[in-house]
Amino acid sequence: MHELVIKGGRVALDDDFAECDIGIDEGRIAAIGTGLAGQSQLDAGGHWVMPGGIDAHCHLDQPVWGGAGNADDFESGTISAAFGGTTCIVPFGMPGPDMTTIGAVDRALDRAAGRAVIDYGLHAVVTMGTGSDVEEQLAQLAGRGIASVKLFMTYQGFAVDDDLFFKILDAARGLGWIVMVHAENDAAIRRTRQRLIDLGRTDIRYHVVAHSETMEREATHRALAFAEMTGARMTIVHVSSWQSAEEIARARTRGVDVVAETCPQYLFVGAADLDRPGKDAARFVFSPPPRSPRSQEHLWRELIDGGIDLWSSDHSPYFFADKVGRAETPGFTTTLSGIPGIETRLPLLFSEGLVTGRLTLARYLDLTSRKAASIYGLAHAKGRIAVGLDADLAIWDPTARWALGHAALHSRVDFTPYEGRNVTGKPTTVLVRGVPVIADGVLRSQPGFGRFVPRTAADPAQSGKPVEETTPWLDA
Structure with missing residues (x-):
């Protein structure tokens, strides 16, 4: 029994969509499959479940x-x-x-x-x-x-x-x-x-x-x-x-x-x-x-x-x-x-x-x-819908037709260069670590919910060779 299960959505799993459920526990994706049970459920029927x-x-x-x-x-x-x-x-x-x-x-x-x-x-x-x-x-x-x-x-x-x-x-x-x-x-x-x-x-x-x-x-x-x-x-x-x-x-x-x-x-x-x-x-x-x-x-x-x-x-x-x-x-x-x-x-x-x-x-x-x-060193926690990663998810209505414009947006900036441009598709519910920040188009999160995420650097040993370490006289 998971804390939360997202059911009925078309889920973007790396290279293809799948009709499946997502089980979430302690802010992370715990299971991906069918027939998952949860203490609470979020119905994503008719929507696409995308990585945040x-x-x-x-x-x-x-x-x-x-x-x-x-x-x-x-x-x-x-x-x-x-x-x-x-x-x-x-x-x-x-x-x-x-x-x-x-x-x-x-x-x-x-x-x-x-x-x-x-x-x-x-x-x-x-x-x-x-x-x-x-x-x-x-x-x-x-x-x-x-x-x-x-x-x-x-x-x-x-x-x-x-x-x-x-x-x-x-x-x-x-x-x-x-x-x-x-x-x-x-x-x-x-x-x-x-x-x-x-x-x-x-x-x-x-x-x-x-x-x-x-x-x-x-x-x-x-x-x-x-x-x-x-x-x-x-x-x-x-x-x-x-x-x-x-x-x-x-x-x-x-x-x-x-x-x-x-x-x-x-x-x-x-x-x-x-x-x-x-x-x-x-x-x-x-x-x-x-x-x-x-x-x-x-x-x-x-x-x-x-x-x-x-x-x-x-x-x-x-x-x-x-x-x-x-x-x-x-x-x-x-x-x-x-x-x-x-x-x-x-x-x-x-x-x-x-x-x-x-x-x-x-x-x-x-x-x-x-x-x-x-x-940028976030793959240990974010970026995909995969077991073990943060449950950062955006549930999109792929058929929503709406116009970009200042009145429809939430930045304090009082203009947009895309004023009046029509687009298809809109995120309606957005979860960060399994918690709805946006639910059915309404802000639910309080300021301060977001956390600083420490990032991991690459292995320096995998870096390229600087010019001073080259030996051109040995090139074939």
């Missing part, structure tokens, strides 16, 4: 930069995530000015405790200002359940130089960590931005020019060359263009251990969306920016064929007034970069990928939960 999603790239309650703070804290952000079928997130311990990497993680943990309604981990972040003792800081964080670090190749106050880049890669390799890289060429962006300003071309449409695909491609190539030199594991986050995707494919043929991540905005928003009047166009400003139809088509192929590993939101929540600032006519130099997406991430892919048959079930599960768990 894992969003491994999102931003919540970060320190103020550029005069604006995040609209979502860990309470509103995780509520929004849960309504979108996500049961675990891995946001960033983002540093503020004069803050160490450890201090930034401590700050994020303090902000999450007592607020989150779903489980969470944290990525570390290193910048030029987070301390010269990067190896010691990362080693300390490894003992606290952190297993990844992010660095930026652009943005004033965040971009690292090559010396620090290599120091991070070497430290991460020794710890079995993965390094997440925002790959855009900072010097090229600054050069082009100033030339556009000098020419009077400051309309929002020029954001696409200031952050061109070439700048992303060059930085991606360079980051992957650094990974090849050091033997480190790397994620290229928010891959937006066909050019960057091809750089990743080429690096893989050379044996580089690289993960490719993309986000819904690169499939569902295009460069033409910025060619609108200022305040309308501002809803579509993020970095890297939306791209050409060619890039969108290429990324869809990569999602289908397995070239892209992760589907993350890059949820960057700003109130619209903060986003556009005080400029009478918003331009690309005055509009904050970033859009919400933590709740719409899964419904978009469920509707346009899984329901349409564009994606197999296996690819959908890889993109939305399974690979995030394995890549």
